[in-house]
Amino acid sequence: MTIGKNTQLLLEVKDLRAVLPTRRGMVKAVDNVSFRLHPGKTLGIVGESGCGKSMLARTIMGLLPARSIVPSESTVNFKGQNLVSMKKARLRQIIGREIAMIFQDPMTSLNPVMKIGKQISEVIRYHLKVSRRTAHKRTVALLDLVGIPMAKQRANQYPHQLSGGLRQRVAIAIALACEPKLLIADEPTTALDVTVQAAILDLLASLQEEQQMAMILITHDLGVVAGRTDETAVMYAGKIVEHAATNELFNDMRMPYTHALMAAIPRLANPPHTRLKTINGQPPNMVELPPGCRFASRCWKAQPLCLENEPALKRINGRRHRLACWYPLNSRKSA
């Protein structure tokens, strides 16, 4: 997992902010998020609902709701081009072709009145400007690639004729149609059953390996991230609060929120009727954020400093482990 200095960066997100207008006021859905992604690597983004993980993906893709504001200091650098300041027409050449996205609910992301084959070939024809026949051939090959049996016949079916797992496979086929360099998967398996979830995650992993594609995997489930990502970032109230290589994060979590989130998960290893650890209180109101650390009101280690000043996301011990906390938990590694 060591990355040589001369490996080219694929994506560099720097000081990314997104402010959304809502009825209750302006919401800083994404606040000062920075990270880098190398080709072929996977970044997991974990957080509870409302923490801004989906908005982060949408900001990168330029898919924010109307009248949202992304300040001009924010940069999303994809292969040397800044997506934030880019013209819409130019962006459309990149989105769908070099950066693709899959969503949680395949039923709503597919067109219910269009045959699935058509939905895939539409993307191919738009971006690659090939003939109908070539596009159709590629469509069938893609359906085959994502593990849909009887691909030729399936191409003539409508989304409602497919099961949830197959629909998600179609959505993946659309995303992969132009061999993107970056795939953003926003809760790709949340609506699916566990056995199907495992199959879809396996499929994504093998496709990623084959095509040397980078991936951002957004999920609320720490279990999905473990074992399937190179790095993991934990988000809370619009910010990244901890970010490290996945193994490092799970073995040595330092931010109290990450720790609490992990402790709240029912584990198979525990005997029945084990009391779960809970996090007191609720996430802060995103319209009126507290001045200090956003987790402070729920944190058992909070001190007066935490309520007043917001900790910055900093590297610790010179390692690739970033943390936003004034009083991090003791490292399990240091003696």
Added chain:
Amino acid sequence: MLVSIEQQEKRLKNGKLLTVNDLTVEFRIGRRRKMEAVTGVSLDIGIGETLGLVGESGCGKSTIARSIVGLQKPTTGEILFAGQDLSQCTNQQMKKIRPQIQMIFQDSVASLNPGRKIGKTIEEPLRVLGLANRRERERRANELMQAVSLDPEQMYSRYPYEFSGGQCQRVSLARALILNPRLLICDEPVSALDVSVQAQILNLLETIKQQFHLTMLFISHDLAVVKNISDRVAVMYLGNICEIASAEDLYRSPRHPYSALLLESIPEPDPERKQQKRDAINGEMPSPVEPPPGCRFHTRCPNVQNVCREFEPKLVGFDNEGKVACHFPL
């Protein structure tokens, strides 16, 4: 009224609060076609026990729950509550039994009336049954709001839209408990919640269970959640029960290949487990409209033999009350 039921329970020889015998539920689809959502399911729940029911979507878990509370009429089979066959009961008898079986649902926000103050929602069962006057109802509602950790002073006059999903689930729970039920059915009560809230609700359910001496049927697709709360677990597949065992036994050594498959598929938050290569999963659950002949799992089973394609295995006991429906159990 409640006393007599408790006495009746003591007289029950086997100590089972609920017994479901050979339950089949059919739905009509189209003019002539029918599908069986639940086929010949038998299970029982002892007094004070929590039975977990797991399976993938469409396997019939919710249909069983709905049949028990009477939201769905069984096609054949019997449901015995405290020894009484519910289908044989008169309306008068049902009026006494229904309050004792209560249910909470997955979508807690949708199961509350958006135009009604939550205090009123909680006390409604008492009003409908005419069991208490207004002041008594308010007192009981306050009591139950405290039991589920909602502050009655602040929350009584609020509306559901002001509440989070977890709080709405607490309200549903208070409403279910106000009639002092014996059996609480939880249909995916935490599936729509975030992990931190999920943990709060699961802990609350355990506390409430002790406090109110409840027996529970807990339905979920999440095996880790089910293990955490259940004494015994039943695994369902395509309308059948394929395995019932104590929670410990089932998770330590599953006997049915489908239980094993489910267990392997759980994403555990532990990166060390990465290397473990799982067997290729053969396809997806077939449509319940045309279930495969023989063992219903044979289309996906890694150990399938010719017998499995022709004959349906029966649910047979192996040890410690564990039962499995498989020709070649693991």
